Amino acid sequence: MDRELIQFNKEIRDFATSIPDRLTTLQKKIVLEALRRLVQKTPVDTGRARGNWQVTIGRPASGQLDPTDADGAATIAKGRAAMAGLKDDHVVWISNNVDYIEDLEHGHSRQAPHGMLAVTVQELRGMFREAA
Numbered sequence: 349m350d351r352e353l354i355q356f357n358k359e360i361r362d363f364a365t366s367i368p369d370r371l372t373t374l375q376k377k378i379v380l381e382a383l384r385r386l387v388q389k390t391p392v393d394t395g396r397a398r399g400n401w402q403v404t405i406g407r408p409a410s411g412q413l414d415p416t417d418a419d420g421a422a423t424i425a426k427g428r429a430a431m432a433g434l435k436d437d438h439v440v441w442i443s444n445n446v447d448y449i450e451d452l453e454h455g456h457s458r459q460a461p462h463g464m465l466a467v468t469v470q471e472l473r474g475m476f477r478e479a480a
Contacts, residue, residue, distance in 0.1 A: 376434060382468055383427040391459035398423060401423050402442070402445075
């Protein structure tokens, strides 16, 4: 009985110690899923809007990017790389600063008549509800 209790206490300590790493891993998964969905929902003419989704830690991105990314793969890869330095208790931002991103969000493109961000947030909220 004492051995079982000692083992159980060790397992609880190990679990508690692993929580920050687990939360960081979960945060990375959520951010990357959100980024993937945003990028794929962003309408493509030149690929500039798709290529301007930026993942930053601690504060939102402040500028626009020049590259275009019609298929979104490079943007998602950059987002994944930006997450490498994530530590627990950091806020992660997904930003897009092209001057017409709000127009796209408000349905000014037939490719995304319901926008990208609002739809993605609803999808992620649904995923959380199902998981809970």
